[in-house]
Amino acid sequence: MLNILQSDVISTIEIALELQPGALTKESRADEFEQWDSLGVLGVLVALDKLFDGKVGKISEMAAAESVEEILIALRQHSLID
DSSP states (O other): OOOOHHHHHHHHHHHHTTHHHHTTTTTGGGGTTTTTTTTHHHHHHHHHHHTTTGGGGOGGGGGGGOOOHHHHHHHHHHSOOO
């Protein structure tokens, strides 16, 4: 376990999408933010892969995640967060 918190993941997604701090919650969905388009998804994946030392690139369901919760679930399923 890397001791990365759910809040760290959300903050990383906000930074990757160039959103204001606090703009995202666990319930936030991609269709609520125009920045969360196909290019935004790539930015999120790269940022999360850096945060998790290259482990996110191996999680196939990450690219299809359409919400913060789906991202968090995938990270939990792969034991990257609690």
